Amino acid sequence: MTIITRKDFPEYFTFGVATSSYQIEGATSADGRGPSIWDTFCREPGRISDGSSGDVACDHYHRWEEDLELISSLGVQAYRFSVAWPRVQPTGSGDINPLGLDFYERLVDGMLERGLDPYLTLYHWDLPQPLQDVGGWANRDTAYHFAEYARAVAERLGERVKSYATLNEPWCSSILSYQIGEHAPGLRNRKLALAAAHHLLLGHGEAVKVLREVVPGAAIGTVLNLNAITPATSSEQDAAAARFEDGAFNRWFLDPLLRGEYPADVWEAYGDDVPQVQPDDLETIRQPIDFLGVNYYSRSVVSADGQQQRPSDSSYTDMGWEVYPQGLSDLLLRLKADYTLPPIYITENGAAYKDTLEGSAVHDAERVAYLQTHLAEVASAVRQGVKVNGYFAWSLMDNFEWAHGYSKRFGLVYVDYGDQQRILKDSALWYRGLAGAKVPEL
Numbered sequence: 001m002t003i004i005t006r007k008d009f010p011e012y013f014t015f016g017v018a019t020s021s022y023q024i025e026g027a028t029s030a031d032g033r034g035p036s037i038w039d040t041f042c043r044e045p046g047r048i049s050d051g052s053s054g055d056v057a058c059d060h061y062h063r064w065e066e067d068l069e070l071i072s073s074l075g076v077q078a079y080r081f082s083v084a085w086p087r088v089q090p091t092g093s094g095d096i097n098p099l100g101l102d103f104y105e106r107l108v109d110g111m112l113e114r115g116l117d118p119y120l121t122l123y124h125w126d127l128p129q130p131l132q133d134v135g136g137w138a139n140r141d142t143a144y145h146f147a148e149y150a151r152a153v154a155e156r157l158g159e160r161v162k163s164y165a166t167l168n169e170p171w172c173s174s175i176l177s178y179q180i181g182e183h184a185p186g187l188r189n190r191k192l193a194l195a196a197a198h199h200l201l202l203g204h205g206e207a208v209k210v211l212r213e214v215v216p217g218a219a220i221g222t223v224l225n226l227n228a229i230t231p232a233t234s235s236e237q238d239a240a241a242a243r244f245e246d247g248a249f250n251r252w253f254l255d256p257l258l259r260g261e262y263p264a265d266v267w268e269a270y271g272d273d274v275p276q277v278q279p280d281d282l283e284t285i286r287q288p289i290d291f292l293g294v295n296y297y298s299r300s301v302v303s304a305d306g307q308q309q310r311p312s313d314s315s316y317t318d319m320g321w322e323v324y325p326q327g328l329s330d331l332l333l334r335l336k337a338d339y340t341l342p343p344i345y346i347t348e349n350g351a352a353y354k355d356t357l358e359g360s361a362v363h364d365a366e367r368v369a370y371l372q373t374h375l376a377e378v379a380s381a382v383r384q385g386v387k388v389n390g391y392f393a394w395s396l397m398d399n400f401e402w403a404h405g406y407s408k409r410f411g412l413v414y415v416d417y418g419d420q421q422r423i424l425k426d427s428a429l430w431y432r433g434l435a436g437a438k439v440p441e442l
């Protein structure tokens with residue numbers, strides 16, 4: 001196993017931890033917060049494996065100071081968090097709720113007081129329900145509402161926030177949510193899904209315009225979940241299937257954002273389901289960004305018959321995802337080869353394992369190995385010339401894992417949901433040794 005140390009990374013490299021609003025905050029009715037599509041989705045029987053919701057989660061809305069102390073104790077330089085649109089603008093348009101903005105102002109000021117750089121995500125899936133009532137992201141108006149929400153946040157928080165990401169994983173907010181149906185709003189309609197994907201990208205572009213105007217000194221970008229995609233065999237059928245999957249999963253978002261075009265081969269295959277694109281849309285979408293966030297967890301092994309392959313000589317996380325660290329460097333080198341890129345942040349990387357509390361310890365050796373091996377691949381990609389500026393471990397602490405509820409634990413910190421105690425796992429101790437290490441004199 002490649003043991004990595006702080007000197008394997010450039011002096012400027014930022015280590016952080018990441019969370020999102022609906023997964024940790026709880027307090028879903030406090031101080032004027034309106035309902036989100038996830039509040040609705042969790043109440044639909046069968047949607048969440050353990051029947052839970054984000055109503056309490058990690059109670060971060062009330063425990064935010066303790067949690068900032070916890071983050072600071074990990075020796076990281078940055079904290080990636082998201083703002084809940086329904087706290088700031090309860091109906092998704094019109095009136096702003098000052099109490100909602102007050103919470104995020106307290107949080108950002110608390111980060112700055114502790115020397116933590118705030119990395120803010122404007123949208124990590126908690127769409128105000130009233131917008132979904134009129135079509136959600138499948139309705140083009142939502143793109144414009146999103147830009148006005150971005151304006152309200154940026155006007156309040158300003159350049160205290162070092163980095164603004166518009167979206168977290170538009171593939172999840174569209175394809176996983178409107179076509180596959182696993183996430184809120186739980187629809188199964190490819191035409192609506194592709195319309196949602198287009199309007200998410202358009203919303204990104206409209207928000208970038210607003211952010212350039214309101215916080216010109218901040219770094220502005222967006223975050224994509226990307227996979228390394230491998231054909232199951234060397235057959236032409238599997239190679240073609242892998243190319244198509246790469247087009248539908250990775251390039252459907254990378255190409256509009258970085259090239260101002262949709263992948264033609266996939267567009268053709270979608271036939272009448274393709275979205276309605278207005279003449280200036282792709283110019284808006286492709287506006288220059290200061291960084292691209294990449295969320296990487298595993299690779300996809302694709303075969304023509306559509307069967308998900310599970311290479312027998314690999315290990316798998318509690319999510320059933322293959323542990324494939326090389327896929328991260330493969331992905332980064334591919335991005336460098338195929339695109340003109342801004343600097344990259346690994347905005348999420350981590351693993352769920354069945355953690356057991358032993359007294360006040362959690363010996364999560366598998367998670368330590370996962371983080372070590374993936375960070376070694378980041379260091380390798382940097383050595384090969386890929387401009388990666390930082391890495392955020394997913395996640396700071398165990399939290400609401402969407403359709404899996406609280407049954408999957410991704411945290412470096414264990415959460416006892418009975419009494420909301422936070423307990424550092426071995427992976428937190430290991431990460432502190434890396435992230436908190438003094439940068440060696442060059």
Ligand SMILES: OC[C@@H]1[C@@H](O)[C@H](O)[C@@H](O)c2[nH]c(CCc3ccccc3)c[n+]21
Binds near residue numbers: 020023402410
């Ligand atoms: O599933 C772990 C994390 C989530 O907790 C984050 O909120 C989300 O940003 C995130 N994205 C991915 C990869 C894409 C994906 C998400 C959910 C289900 C399947 C794939 C993994 N994760």
